[in-house]
Amino acid sequence: MSKVLNFPTPAPVEIINEAHFEKFDEAALLLMCFELAADAVEAVSEGEGITERDCSHVGLMEVCMALAVMFRRRTGHEAQQVSADHLDHQRKCLMEGLESKSLPIPVRPPALSPLPTAAFTALSTADLAQVGFNYVNRSHEHIKGNCPKLIELDLARAHSLDAMGALVVLIERLSGGVASIACGETPIANAPGSETLQ
Numbered sequence: 026m027s028k029v030l031n032f033p034t035p036a037p038v039e040i041i042n043e044a045h046f047e048k049f050d051e052a053a054l055l056l057m058c059f060e061l062a063a064d065a066v067e068a069v070s071e072g073e074g075i076t077e078r079d080c081s082h083v084g085l086m087e088v089c090m091a092l093a094v095m096f097r098r099r100t101g102h103e104a105q106q107v108s109a110d111h112l113d114h115q116r117k118c119l120m121e122g123l124e125s126k127s128l129p130i131p132v133r134p135p136a137l138s139p140l141p142t143a144a145f146t147a148l149s150t151a152d153l154a155q156v157g158f159n160y161v162n163r164s165h166e167h168i169k170g171n172c173p174k175l176i177e178l179d180l181a182r183a184h185s186l187d188a189m190g191a192l193v194v195l196i197e198r199l200s201g202g203v204a205s206i207a208c209g210e211t212p213i214a215n216a217p218g219s220e221t222l223q
Contacts, residue, residue: 041087046094054091061088098174101133135179139186145194153195160188 039045046054061084068074068081075081096104111128118125145153167181 041090043090043094046087046091049091051095051098054095058088058091061085099132100130101175102131107131133175135182136176137179137183139183140190142190142193145191148191148194150195150198153191153198157188157191157195160184160191164188 049057065075065081065085073081075085093104096102096107100107107130114128115125145156148156161184164181164185167177167184
């Protein structure tokens with residue numbers, strides 16, 4: 026006769042790392058960071074202090090990971106690397122007796138480029154108005170949530186610039202003149218003061 030022991034199956038272990046926080050949107054991450062930081066402040070205020078691997082310490086580690094995820098979403102760069110670069114820059118300035126005036130945060134250049142204004146010249150006036158509206162609507166769709174990701178912001182940027190390009194051509198056509206285009210990539214129509222185009 027054999028004795029069989031039925032051990033309960035172990036519960037799955039969830040690893041808490043930056044990849045864990047990638048599945049949450051930014052509003053949820055911000056609220057979590059606030060709550061965990063508030064818990065740590067409360068623990069210190071009540072005289073408990075923070076010791077290694079206690080609830081407050083683990084909570085603060087989770088806050089760091091969540092903030093790193095949000096930083097990467099917004100800039101395309103690693104927060105740890107940018108922070109290390111800033112520290113190196115500050116040390117260098119200190120050693121050379123210089124004042125560190127600014128510590129720029131790098132932002133990844135957008136992956137998408139807007140269409141050139143010439144892409145809209147073959148469209149009819151009605152189509153230009155429709156295209157301008159559609160691109161503005163797409164921009165709104167990309168950024169209307171609580172937490173647009175970097176690619177959504179890139180799409181919104183490209184679509185808003187495409188909308189401006191279509192509207193520049195439309196204004197040129199309706200006014201019979203040339204809409205002045207400001208520097209670089211951002212087309213801006215030189216519309217009359219408070220008048221409206223009809």
